[in-house]
Amino acid sequence: MTAAPRDLRQLLADAATALPGVEGRHEAELLLLHVLGKPRSWLFSHATDPVETGDVAAFHALLARRVAGEPVAYLLGHRGFWTLDLAVSPATLIPRPETELLVELALARLPVDTALAVADLGTGSGAIALALASERPQVDVTATDLSTAALDMARGNAARNGLARVRFVQGAWFAPLQGMRFDLIASNPPYIASNDPHLQQGDLRHEPATALASGIDGLDDIRLIVAGAGAHLLPGGWLLIEHGWDQGAAIRTLFEHAGFEQVHTERDLEQRDRVTRGCLPGVR
Structure with missing residues (x-):
């Protein structure tokens, strides 16, 4: 060659x-x-x-x-998501098409021309937060991430796509959101089991492990998010979490034990469990 x-x-x-x-x-x-x-x-x-x-x-x-084995998205330095073009690097998870289902479900719960507050936990490249902000410019979007490198990338993507109103804060999950409540919380957290052999295969080998794996069953971070969401949602607020194809039943149980209503798992285009959502009791 x-x-x-x-x-x-x-x-x-x-x-x-x-x-x-x-x-x-x-x-x-x-x-x-x-x-x-x-x-x-x-x-x-x-x-x-x-x-x-x-x-x-x-x-x-x-x-x-x-x-x-390096992912094409990292070699190109960007990846399309929703209607956006996002810069990506090994500091962030590569946005994937299946996460657009989470965006669709969130938008269905965010009426047009209504001033609401939304949080995106573990924003990475900013994909979810920026997609929501692009479709609902009147919504106040706050995005968190533990990684300062990821937040730098997300802020750059906000500027790249002309979405300056999104607020980015550093910290794990709810830690930087003390005293704040939202109408909707969305997250695509790590959900792969730490001993899953797929972590050593394909593109996953090059993506940040902290954005992929979460404990022996992959649910450690999801447990934290579900348990803490009630203190950060307004009455009638929604929690939406993306997860693995075989985790729907376990996550529905977590939602129900945390007091959520209207708990349901949505399937992706390949008919695999992908996003579980639930509503906090009460009326906005």
Whole structure:
């Protein structure tokens, strides 16, 4: 892979054979377009263009890192989520499409043109908080994270997407929210069991372990969030938590024991348990 291929088409064909899985060709395109600074639409009308030697070298360097297992999102430095383009780095979890279900469910409980207060716990890149703020500009959104590096990334993403009203505070879960109450609390916390072999496979190997794993059954942080939410929700307020496909029943039990009503687990597009929600008794 040291000699420059004749054109873009051949370069991509050779690269796709080096990448694992059915997404190999698509990933090769993303990496090459990143190097060239071009949109995907440009590729189809320039497939026979020659590639400069320097660009070939830069592409092969990224390709080698991807073959070694680094996530494409980290190599590109950004990932699309909802309607936003978010900068990402190894300091944050990579936003995933299934988390958009959590955003949809939260928006359904946030009436348009109503001034409400929302908290996003463990915001990471800011994906959930910023998606909600983009759709409900009248809502006061507060986002927390223990990691200062993640918060720096989230603040940058807020500026990148013109969402300056979101407030970011440092601390674990409810720690920086003393005395504050919200109409809705959303979280995509760590929920993988600490001994799960998947943590040593694929992209997960490169993402921050503290954003992925939470105790022997994956529920340590979720227990803390469910137990503490009542003190930070207004009457009639909602708690929504994303979790693993096999955790719905256990998390519904946690919600019910904490006094939540209307407890229900929503499934994602693949019909797997994905988000559990519950309402604090009372009327707003």
